[in-house]
Amino acid sequence: MSGIHFGASPAHPHAAAAGAGPRLEGLLQRLPAGPKFVALLVLVVGTAVLPVAWIWWHAVVAALLVTAIVVGQVPVRPLLWRLLCFAPFVGGAAVAAAWHGSTGPGWRAVALRGGLCLSAVVVFGAVTPFAALPGLLKRVGVPTLLVTTLALMHRYLFVLSDEAQRMQRARASRTLVRPRRLAWGLPAEIVGRLFVRASERAERIYLAMCARGWR
Amino acid sequence: MHIPDGFLDAKTAVTAASLAVVGLGVALRQAKRELPPRRVPLLGLGAAFVFAAQMVNFPVAGGTSGHLIGAALVAALLGLPAAVIVMATVLIAQCFLFADGGVTALGANGFNMAVVAPMAGLLVFRLIGRVLPGQRGQVAAMAFAGWCSTVAAAVACAGQLAWSGTVGWAVGLPAMVGIHMIIGLGEGAISALAFYAVVRARPELAAGAVGSAGAGLVRYGLLATLGVALFVAPFACPWPDGLEAVAAKLGFEHRAAVAAPAWLADYQFPGIASPGVATAVAGAIGALVVFGLAVLLSWVVVREKREDDGR
Numbered sequence: 001m002s003g004i005h006f007g008a009s010p011a012h013p014h015a016a017a018a019g020a021g022p023r024l025e026g027l028l029q030r031l032p033a034g035p036k037f038v039a040l041l042v043l044v045v046g047t048a049v050l051p052v053a054w055i056w057w058h059a060v061v062a063a064l065l066v067t068a069i070v071v072g073q074v075p076v077r078p079l080l081w082r083l084l085c086f087a088p089f090v091g092g093a094a095v096a097a098a099w100h101g102s103t104g105p106g107w108r109a110v111a112l113r114g115g116l117c118l119s120a121v122v123v124f125g126a127v128t129p130f131a132a133l134p135g136l137l138k139r140v141g142v143p144t145l146l147v148t149t150l151a152l153m154h155r156y157l158f159v160l161s162d163e164a165q166r167m168q169r170a171r172a173s174r175t176l177v178r179p180r181r182l183a184w185g186l187p188a189e190i191v192g193r194l195f196v197r198a199s200e201r202a203e204r205i206y207l208a209m210c211a212r213g214w215r
Numbered sequence: 216m217h218i219p220d221g222f223l224d225a226k227t228a229v230t231a232a233s234l235a236v237v238g239l240g241v242a243l244r245q246a247k248r249e250l251p252p253r254r255v256p257l258l259g260l261g262a263a264f265v266f267a268a269q270m271v272n273f274p275v276a277g278g279t280s281g282h283l284i285g286a287a288l289v290a291a292l293l294g295l296p297a298a299v300i301v302m303a304t305v306l307i308a309q310c311f312l313f314a315d316g317g318v319t320a321l322g323a324n325g326f327n328m329a330v331v332a333p334m335a336g337l338l339v340f341r342l343i344g345r346v347l348p349g350q351r352g353q354v355a356a357m358a359f360a361g362w363c364s365t366v367a368a369a370v371a372c373a374g375q376l377a378w379s380g381t382v383g384w385a386v387g388l389p390a391m392v393g394i395h396m397i398i399g400l401g402e403g404a405i406s407a408l409a410f411y412a413v414v415r416a417r418p419e420l421a422a423g424a425v426g427s428a429g430a431g432l433v434r435y436g437l438l439a440t441l442g443v444a445l446f447v448a449p450f451a452c453p454w455p456d457g458l459e460a461v462a463a464k465l466g467f468e469h470r471a472a473v474a475a476p477a478w479l480a481d482y483q484f485p486g487i488a489s490p491g492v493a494t495a496v497a498g499a500i501g502a503l504v505v506f507g508l509a510v511l512l513s514w515v516v517v518r519e520k521r522e523d524d525g526r
Contacts, residue, residue, distance in 0.1 A: 040318065041318065044220055044317070044318045044319055045318075045319055047220070047221065048220050048221050048223070048225075048228070048317075048319045049225050082313075082314060086219070086314060086315070090219055109221075110221060110222065110381060112221075113220060113221025113222075114219045114220060114221040114222065114317075116220075116221070117219065117220025117221050117317055117318065117319070118219060118220065118314060118317070120220075121220070121310070121311070121314040121317070121318060122314045124311070125311060125312060125313075125314055130308070130311065130312050133311060143240075143243045143247075145243050145246060145247055145255070145258070145300065146239070146243060146300060146303070146304065148255065148258075148259065149258040149259045149262060149300055149301070149304045150259075150262075150304050150307065150308070151259065152256055152258070152259020152260065152262075152263070153259045153260075153262035153263045153266070153304050153305070153308060154308065154312075155259070155263075156259065156260055156263040157263045157266050157267070157308070159263070160260070160263045160264055160266070160267035161266065161267045161270055163267065164267040164268070164270055164271055165270075168271065183273075183274050184273055184274075184404060184405065184408060185408060185516075187271050187272065187273050187405075188273075188404075188405055188408030188409045188411075188412060189408070189409075189412045190271055191268045191271055191283060191405065191408075191409040191412070192408070192409040192410070192411070192412025192413045192416065193412060193416060194264060194267060194268055194271075195264055195268070195288075195292060195409070195413055195420070196413060196416045196417050196420065198257075198260040198261065198263065198264040198267075199257055199260065199261075199417075199420055201260055202254075202256040202257040202259075202260040202261075203253070203256075205256040205260070206252070206253045206254075206255070206256045209256065
């Protein structure tokens with residue numbers, strides 16, 4: 001399994017709609033993924049490991065993130081929206097940590113670390129196309145099977161999401177009255193059929209890959 | 216159940232990451248050896264399927280909705296090594312594409328949801344499927360497996376949070392497991408219904424994974440046992456201080472009310488002094504109740520579809 005080429009695929013039309021679409025024009029976006037990934041790891045691991053009392057570290061991380069947002073011309077509103085989506089997780093754990101009392105790191109530490117790391121990943125995602133990740137992993141030495149799976153998943157993620165939405169629309173347009181007892185039966189039927197379609201598509205992809213000389 | 220960054224300390228994150236990497240490595244080696252080439256693209260499509268299936272909403276009371284998690288369903292349909300790879304891929308993408316789950320917690324999340332959840336799900340699916348006959352047995356096994364996989368992952372998650380000192384075991388376990396005992400009901404029902412849909416549409420797809428994977432299960436079982444010994448066992452001893460004991464009492468009552476009939480909360484188990492054992496007993500009773508529900512679901516669903524067939 002060596003024939004799959006991992007380049008930067010052309011911007012997917014649905015990527016923007018899914019909220020995952022990086023803007024490709026900025027300076028930061030054109031940097032290779034490797035250094036950005038290393039920077040992300042350093043920031044996140046540092047934030048998670050270093051004591052909270054070292055407030056200067058957190059200030060530096062926050063400043064770097066703001067710089068990245070400005071230099072990368074990251075659209076601010078989707079960024080805030082995604083942060084808001086995940087805020088309940090950080091908030092909930094902070095509340096739990098507060099309840100835990102004095103033995104833990106304290107809710108302020110949990111909230112600060114969680115918030116900073118979350119922002120770092122969201123900003124990283126906004127300035128790095130996901131398509132660059134499989135190539136990066138392959139160069140680092142991650143097993144080919146995993147990289148192939150990752151690349152195929154990214155390629156068909158939006159295809160299958162579209163398919164699921166189409167099936168739901170079709171089902172909704174045919175189901176005039178929706179009995180209560182089928183409230184879960186119908187979506188589950190869609191999930192099941194989606195798996196059938198995914199495996200049929202996998203068969204076709206296998207044949208297509210073989211036709212192109214894959215192994 | 217995705218642990219964000221900053222919740223785990225270094226020792227927990229590194230330990231969980233090592234276990235997850237070993238689990239994924241075993242799965243990759245096994246898949247490379249046993250998976251026929253024509254099923255390799257199915258791994259990627261399976262991961263994309265999990266993503267897409269998670270976008271299908273299931274109405275829950277009060278205008279809220281839930282969605283499939285998928286570990287047990289994928290394990291039952293694709294087999295264990297494939298399920299581990301698929302779920303790990305999904306978690307990597309969720310981490311870097313959607314910022315769901317922390318980067319430093321990726322190992323822990325991977326261990327909980329890509330190793331423990333599919334393994335528990337498949338183990339229960341195989342065991343129950345062997346005991347209960349026919350299609351109804353398969354559907355009931357799938358329902359119970361979905362619930363078990365969710366709860367098992369939640370227990371591992373609570374153990375990691377407690378080992379890090381972020382959320383105490385006495386608070387974290389009842390909260391995490393209590394919530395996921397309810398979420399697991401939905402997961403089990405969706406898994407069973409979707410599995411049954413696959414069985415009716417393409418029986419050979421569902422039958423393909425039923426083959427034996429005994430040696431594989433033993434290896435993952437050892438790994439999961441090691442994880443449980445590390446993350447959970449230190450907390451199974453008597454409670455260290457009064458605050459935690461009170462919290463355990465509160466948490467236990469909350470959870471028992473959720474999992475089992477209400478009279479259980481005030482019931483003194485004869486001869487059981489430790490609240491830990493009492494919690495375990497309550498959990499076991501909850502599991503029995505859910506197993507009954509799973510069998511009931513299989514009877515309702517499969518009979519209903521037979522009537523449809525006669526139409």
